[in-house]
Amino acid sequence: MKTILPALLAVLLLPGCLGTAKLSDFSQTAASVDFEKLSKEFKLAETPFWTASTSNEYYFEKETIPAEELLVDFIKASLAVYHYNITVINPAEKCIIGQRGMMANEWASITAVYYKTEGNRLQVYIKTKITQDFTGGWKENRAMKVGKLIEQKLQQ
Numbered sequence: 001m002k003t004i005l006p007a008l009l010a011v012l013l014l015p016g017c018l019g020t021a022k023l024s025d026f027s028q029t030a031a032s033v034d035f036e037k038l039s040k041e042f043k044l045a046e047t048p049f050w051t052a053s054t055s056n057e058y059y060f061e062k063e064t065i066p067a068e069e070l071l072v073d074f075i076k077a078s079l080a081v082y083h084y085n086i087t088v089i090n091p092a093e094k095c096i097i098g099q100r101g102m103m104a105n106e107w108a109s110i111t112a113v114y115y116k117t118e119g120n121r122l123q124v125y126i127k128t129k130i131t132q133d134f135t136g137g138w139k140e141n142r143a144m145k146v147g148k149l150i151e152q153k154l155q156q
Contacts, residue, residue: 021110021129023087023097030094030114035123056128058147062154065122071154072096075113078149082142084111107131111146124150 027033038059066074068091075096076086084098087110097112108131116123126143 021099021108021131023099023110025129026088026097026110026112026127027114028088028090028093028095028097030116030125033114033116033125035116035125038125039123056130056141056143058126058141058143060124060147060151062122062124062151063120064154065117065120066154068117071115071122074150074153075115078146078153079111079113081149082111082146084109084146088112109142111143113146113150122154126150 039061042059042061065071072089072091076089079086079096079098083100083103085100086096087099088095088097090096094115094117095112097110099108099110101108103109109128110130111126111128114125114127124147126147128142128146130142
């Protein structure tokens with residue numbers, strides 16, 4: 001019994017992470033995002049199911065487009081508020097990705113922000129993936145938090 005309990009604990013606890021966030025899980029170009037599909041879903045329901053509080057995606061559109069340099073600054077600043085370090089910044093491909101290390105109840109997190117400008121319309125899609133252990137972490141939409149902050153900065 002003395003050897004079974006430690007072995008059982010090791011089997012249960014060592015696998016550790018249920019989901020692992022890797023930079024390679026994220027495209028480094030906005031061309032991989034189907035903005036038209038997202039836009040249609042967004043127009044059908046202002047809060048599509050995949051932007052719910054337990055999701056890790058967020059999408060929004062704006063009818064005004066700031067200068068790209070300003071938009072990139074807004075995105076970087078919004079990621080920084082939530083302790084993300086920018087690891088990929090590629091305005092030519094309309095993609096900015098941030099990573100952060102251990103936080104309460106999550107081992108790591110990666111958030112990617114993709115954007116597209118067309119005419120006078122700005123489309124922004126944010127996706128987050130976390131590395132978490134068997135406890136599951138809090139049910140919150142980290143992508144939505146970043147997205148709402150970007151939207152707020154765009155309205156200033």
